[in-house]
Amino acid sequence: MGLKGKACIAGAFEHPTRKAPDKSVALLHAECARGALADAGLTKDDVDGYFCAGDAPGMGPLSMVDYLNLKVRHVDATDIGGASYLVLVAHAAEAIAAGRCNVALITLAGRPRSEGMAIGTAPRAGNPAQPDLQFEFPYAPTIVNMYAMCAQRHMHEYGTTSEQLAWIKVAASQHAQFNEHAMLRDVVTVEQVLESPIVASPLHRLDCCVITDGGGALVVVKPEIARSLQRPLVSVTGAGEAVKGQSGGEVDLTYTAARWSGPAAFRMAGVMPADIKYASIYDSFTITVLLQIEDLGFCAKGEGGRFVSDGNLISGVGRLPFNTDGGGLCNNHPANRGGITKVIEAVRQLRGEAHPMVQVPNCDLALAHGTGGSLGTRHGAATLILERE
Amino acid sequence: MARPLSFIGAADTNPETMPYWDGCAAGKLLVRRCLSCGKAHHYPRGLCPFCFSDRLEWIEASGRGAIYAFSVMQRAEVAYAIAYVTLAEGPTMMTNIVDCDFDSVRIGMEVTLRFVPGEGGPPLPVFAPA
Numbered sequence: 330m331g332l333k334g335k336a337c338i339a340g341a342f343e344h345p346t347r348k349a350p351d352k353s354v355a356l357l358h359a360e361c362a363r364g365a366l367a368d369a370g371l372t373k374d375d376v377d378g379y380f381c382a383g384d385a386p387g388m389g390p391l392s393m394v395d396y397l398n399l400k401v402r403h404v405d406a407t408d409i410g411g412a413s414y415l416v417l418v419a420h421a422a423e424a425i426a427a428g429r430c431n432v433a434l435i436t437l438a439g440r441p442r443s444e445g446m447a448i449g450t451a452p453r454a455g456n457p458a459q460p461d462l463q464f465e466f467p468y469a470p471t472i473v474n475m476y477a478m479c480a481q482r483h484m485h486e487y488g489t490t491s492e493q494l495a496w497i498k499v500a501a502s503q504h505a506q507f508n509e510h511a512m513l514r515d516v517v518t519v520e521q522v523l524e525s526p527i528v529a530s531p532l533h534r535l536d537c538c539v540i541t542d543g544g545g546a547l548v549v550v551k552p553e554i555a556r557s558l559q560r561p562l563v564s565v566t567g568a569g570e571a572v573k574g575q576s577g578g579e580v581d582l583t584y585t586a587a588r589w590s591g592p593a594a595f596r597m598a599g600v601m602p603a604d605i606k607y608a609s610i611y612d613s614f615t616i617t618v619l620l621q622i623e624d625l626g627f628c629a630k631g632e633g634g635r636f637v638s639d640g641n642l643i644s645g646v647g648r649l650p651f652n653t654d655g656g657g658l659c660n661n662h663p664a665n666r667g668g669i670t671k672v673i674e675a676v677r678q679l680r681g682e683a684h685p686m687v688q689v690p691n692c693d694l695a696l697a698h699g700t701g702g703s704l705g706t707r708h709g710a711a712t713l714i715l716e717r718e
Numbered sequence: 719m720a721r722p723l724s725f726i727g728a729a730d731t732n733p734e735t736m737p738y739w740d741g742c743a744a745g746k747l748l749v750r751r752c753l754s755c756g757k758a759h760h761y762p763r764g765l766c767p768f769c770f771s772d773r774l775e776w777i778e779a780s781g782r783g784a785i786y787a788f789s790v791m792q793r794a795e796v797a798y799a800i801a802y803v804t805l806a807e808g809p810t811m812m813t814n815i816v817d818c819d820f821d822s823v824r825i826g827m828e829v830t831l832r833f834v835p836g837e838g839g840p841p842l843p844v845f846a847p848a
Contacts, residue, residue: 450793457731463739464761467723467842468814469791474800477789485787485825530790577767578760578809580802582787706812 331597336422336433337555338563338715340369340548341676343654343669347512347661349542350443354386354664355396357438357544362397365546370558371432376548378403378430380421382413384439384544384664393436403430409572409709410701411611413437414547414668416711419568421549431551438544439664446665449473449537450528461575465706472613473537474529475705479582480616481531486583486631491531493634494615495522498535498658500642501612505655507684512539513659536615538657538667545669547676561680567598567714574707586710587624587698595626598714600694602626607678607689608649609671609697612656618642621698622649625712644687653678653687668699672713679717693717721796723814725839734764737776743840747779747831749807760809781831782806783845790820799823803845817846 342364349357358381366372379401385393389406405420407413414437421433449472455462483489499519505511517535525534555562569590595601602625610625612618619633627649628636641647654660654674657667675695677683683692695715702708741748750762754771765772788801799815801823815823816832829845836842 450791454726457726460732460763461761463726463732463735465812466726467836468800468812468844469721469723469794469798470800470812471791473793474789474791478787478800478802481789481825482787526792528791528793530792532789575761575810577763578758578811580786580804580810582802 332419332422332426332568333566333598334552334564335426336549336565337552338418338547338565338672338676339550339555339558339560340365340371341673342368343545343661343673344438344543344663345510346543347510347541348442349440354438354440355393357440358385358393358436359397361438361544361546362434362436365434365548369548369550369560371548373397373399375432376434377401378421378424378433380405380417380433380435382406382417382437383408384437384666401430409711411613411666411668412699412701412709412711413666415672415697415699415713416570418547418549418565418672418713419570419711422565422568425549425551431554433549435547435549435669436544437546437664437666437669439666440542441665442540442542446540461706470706471529472703473532475703476614476616477529477532479620479704482582483616483620484531487634489619489634491523492519493638494536494619495519496638496640497612497615497618497642498522500640501652501656501658503643504653504687505659507686508655508660511655511660512541532614532616538613538662539659540665541661541663543661543663545663545673547669547672562718563676563679564716564718565713566716567594569593569597569712571710572707582705584630585620585624585700585704586708587621587712590710590712591625591698594712594714600714604694605696606692607653607675607695608651609675609695610651611667611671611698611700612652612658613662613667613700615658617700617704620704621700625696625698644689650689653683666701668701668711671697671699675715679715721798723834723836723842725836725842735762738762739840741776742833742843745833747781747843748776749779749805749809751775751777758808760811777807779831780806782848783829785815785823785825785827785829786810787825788815788823790823801845803829814844815846816844
């Protein structure tokens, strides 16, 4: 089913907090919901569909629907980690097109910073029934060293360098300096990235995203409703989702599931990578960005290192302005799940509401892409194409 | 000083993988191979991930392999090297590289099987430069 003309993103809200020791996860979800509805010009009583993922406390959507006291006729709690919220936008658009709801609310929130989670560097045990766990957990896979192996392999196959990866962080920091809410606002240089300590070789501390409390919410609505509101029209025109794992032991760390989700989204929207004026690209680590840029077709496989160098991702400087809020690398990675902030900044760009210093002129076509889980083991990918009408 | 490796899981949650752990206890690395399509896979499953056949056998790996990818985890109490090693039998498995100077570890390096004690379970298969 194509999505063109079927649904619009009418409300978007990023919680301004980056540390919330005095608030529960449920309250953060609620504050994000209120913020996105206010942004759209809608109220709680307009919501008839609720969408959330694994960060929502309780069983699927049940506790949050109850906490928010919503009356909904459609729910979806698809969880593919940090990419979930891009999938949920697509699922909301499909549900609206199918007549199952008219106003879909998507929320994300968490407080890993207050809870002192060493998310990237501590091995995490899961459910013992998870079939891969026994064969991996003893070796202490962490988020960082799994992505680090992807970087190491890419360097081996394509000659990618740490300097090239550092350019991705430099570009994010150039954007973050203008974001008053960003956790890290200092502009950094390639040298500063390379001089930061190695966490897991070859990734440095400044190759890694921030750990923040906070959240975000989106309101996806029927086009007729969007047109009745006082906001610029942002349409969902393409979507793709995919999952990649270890393929029974035929491991290949040089590409991501964006290789499948990207082309599906471009096909549905009827546009090409070269048409995109702004891209939100998931940036848990610098290598995440590089792999996805190749797989989405912005450059050929193996060319990512050259593509991201010399400021090519900096708004007003390069060919592909990315993550103009500062991204996960500098601004925000709420609940260790960055997908929703990717959609929110794309909406800001399409509305012309990004910071004037990073706003892409006449930005009428944007891409948002997310990765969830671990590129080193198994992950989900989701791509959205968004257009301003 | 080596990092202690913790076994996780139990036979009652994953009964079909017990032969793998029994193999480790006997100092053998077992690989699951499909009798229908002939392909070996890892981690072991009860159905072939390539053709869904349930006609599977356990074969003893030669213990030879090559490093596909690795990372030295510096930000840990004891630094360690995690890796994917491609076995001579075909599949690539997650493991640790031990008994070497981590600065000397390279992709493509030939490695050989070792076993180290696993806390709370059988010995665990790791690899060292051949």
